Amino acid sequence: MSFTSSLTLNIPFQLQNQASIALKTLSVDPILRPDDAKVSYLISYISNCHYLHIDLYAISDRVLRVLANNIIASLKTIVECFDEF
Known part of the structure; x- marks a missing residue:
């Protein structure tokens, strides 16, 4: 099956x-339907900032929206943890 929708997030x-x-926290969550979606992660350093x-x-x-919502919710929790510690 072909992936027709895509989105790039730069955090x-x-x-x-x-x-x-x-990256390590997000990458351990498996894609529930790997035939329907794919996620890749990369860290880069640009202009004194890590992305x-x-x-x-x-x-x-629809599948892309659900996937993006789940990742953003997880990122929110990760950032909140950073703020606490």
């Missing part, structure tokens, strides 16, 4: 360690 972090923790790049691919806009 800035002040520290490389934070971006790395976010977590998240590329999302899905078979439909």
Whole structure:
């Protein structure tokens, strides 16, 4: 099946360690339907900022929206944890 929908999220972090923790935390969550969606992660350093790049691919806009919502909710929890500690 072909992925017809895609989305790229670029999340800035002040520290490389934070971006790395976010990547490791998000990447352990399996895609429930791997035939319907795919996610890839990459960390880069641009202009004194570390970015977590998240590329999302899905078979439909609906699947992409659900996938993006889940990742954003997880990112929110990760950032809240950073703020607490």
